[in-house]
Amino acid sequence: MSDPHGPSDLHGLLQAHIEDGTLPGAVALIAHGHDVEVAAAGSVDTAGSAPMARDSLFRIASITKPVTAAATMMLVEDGSLTLDAPVARWLPELAAPMVVRTPSSPVDDVVPAQRPITVEDLLTFRAGYGFPSDFSLPAVQLLFSELKQGPPQPQQVASPDAWTAALARIPLLHQPGRAWLYNTCSDILGVLLARAAAMPLPDLLAERVFEPLGMTDTGFAVPQARLHRLTSYYRAAPDGGAPELLDAPDGQWARQPAFPSGAGGLVSTADDWLAFGRMLLAEGAYEGGRLLSPESVRRMTTDHLTAEQRAAGTLFLEGQGWGFGGSVDVDRLDPWNVPGRYGWTGGTGTAAHVVPATGTVAVLLTQRELSGPSAPGLMRDFWRYAAARR
Structure with a gap:
């Protein structure tokens, strides 16, 4: 068990969770300006x-x-996209989406969408596709089986193209703009x-984000x-035994995927994500140039949800709202x-x-799959440690 008073250093925090069998290894990084631990x-x-x-290297999910989301805002800034544009301009498969009459309705009990899905709907996860608190709903089950x-x-x-064609056959769970639903919108954004x-x-x-920021180890596959x-990736055994290997270095990330997932497909390092995070803190600037305008970064890192939408998403959002592609803390629950x-967690333990x-x-x-949407003990210990040193 970890020391209830917290370890005196970052390595000690990680080591405590390794010694109690939680995970085989981990990398942690906390930066305040040029001071990096x-x-x-x-x-x-x-x-x-x-x-x-x-x-x-880790699968960062x-x-x-x-x-x-940042790449989306770059295309907005150069005029290739607009936030209020219907996505059907680029995704004609979604030109006439249908919506289940109620979230629990059968998938053939549908009504037309009352308005088009927009680019901003995808960024804020309010397009009508994604995970609610109840994964057993018929329309949600199709996300798992078909997508x-x-x-x-x-x-x-x-x-x-095949994935988007399958998506078009799945009804929305809610009317566009009505509810926050997790995950699927980022994959749709990747196609768009x-x-x-x-x-x-x-x-x-690679061209617009990784190369300018020097994120040389980030991509959808590992050379x-x-x-x-590349670290191995595990799931905790239900009986408390040895963890189950989900993916080895020569596994699914050893070659380019057919579907590069904008929701969770990247492999990266702590220092590469640090470069991305520093760009956000610098309001879009980086050494040698600018990726985004301050206004685009502000939009990304500002909560766009209503109180009702945040409350409905509490399975995933703990005292948080949602910006573009990540959560934004709004309540002091920890x-x-x-x-x-602003940021997020990944199901692979990141x-x-x-x-x-x-x-x-x-x-x-880390290398251990999360057992559910809530952050595990190590993450909470890490956040407390980082907060105490800011």
Whole structure:
């Protein structure tokens, strides 16, 4: 068990959770301006084949979402997209969406959408597609069976055109703009970005985001020469036994996927996400140029939900609202929950946030799949540690 008073250093915090069997290894990073504290602890796999390192590669899952949102705002700024534009201009498959009469209705009990889905609906997760608190609803079940939504599985998902055709056959759970629903909108954005830019999503992100920011280790697949740095990925055993291996270095991220997921497909390092976070803290600027305008960053990092929408999303949002591609703290439910903190967590055991008020970037990368939407003990310990040092 971890010390209830908290370890005296970041490495000690990670080591406490490694020693109690929570995970084989982790990398954590907390930056305040040029002051950066980094810790790498444990091993890259349960066999202890190599020690964890600062540049170890992780499947970052849903902390991909802010990157996808930033790329969207870049296309908005250059005129390729507009926030209020119906997405049917680029996704004609969604020109006439249908909506289930009630969230629990059968998928063939539908009514027409009252208005088109817009680009901003996708950014704020209010398009009508995604996960509510009840995963058993008929329309939600189709997201899992037809679209392979859920834990990242890049080699199991259809190509973008086939995926979008399948999406068009699934009714919305709510009318556009009415409710916040998790995840699916970022994958739709990934398809939309590729079509609007007339280039595959991996190429677009590499050219417009990763190369300018020096995010040399970030992408949808790991090159052969870097596979030795990719950590193994696990799920906790239900009986408390040895963790189940979900993906090894030569597994699903060893080659480009047919469907590059804008919701959760990236592999990255702590320092690469730090570069992205610093760009947000600098209101879109980076050493050598500017990715986004201050206004675009403000839109990304501002809560856009109503109180009712936040309340309905409490399975995922704990004292948080939603900006573009990430959560925004609005209620102080935890020592780290401070108004303005922007970022998100990933189902593969990752978390990355920025706090504009304190100039903080905090990144935690682990190898263990989350057991549910709520942040586990290590993440909460990490956030408390970071908050105490801001």
